[in-house]
Amino acid sequence: MTYCDNQSCIKLSENLVSHDISKHINIQYHHLRYYVARRIMFLQYISTEGQDSDILTKASSKCKFEFHRDRIEVVDNPFLLEREC
Numbered sequence: 063m064t065y066c067d068n069q070s071c072i073k074l075s076e077n078l079v080s081h082d083i084s085k086h087i088n089i090q091y092h093h094l095r096y097y098v099a100r101r102i103m104f105l106q107y108i109s110t111e112g113q114d115s116d117i118l119t120k121a122s123s124k125c126k127f128e129f130h131r132d133r134i135e136v137v138d139n140p141f142l143l144e145r146e147c
Contacts, residue, residue, distance in 0.1 A: 065108040
């Protein structure tokens with residue numbers, strides 16, 4: 063299961079008809095359609111607020127950072143505490 067916050071991407075992957083609007087999409091992205099059509103990969107919509115991967119790519123508030131950090135189960139490393147010289 064792959065979560066995606068782009069509803070257009072999900073619709074394009076499910077619709078096997080090629081449209082004039084989507085013909086500009088690079089051929090390397092058509093592998094997604096291939097996997098969805100063969101039921102190897104499933105796409106499911108998730109809201110932008112629920113995207114845990116944003117913690118790695120976007121600036122966010124401390125509260126939001128800690129929320130996503132806890133969801134992906136990242137813990138503090140006790141060996142990286144500040145030490146005296």
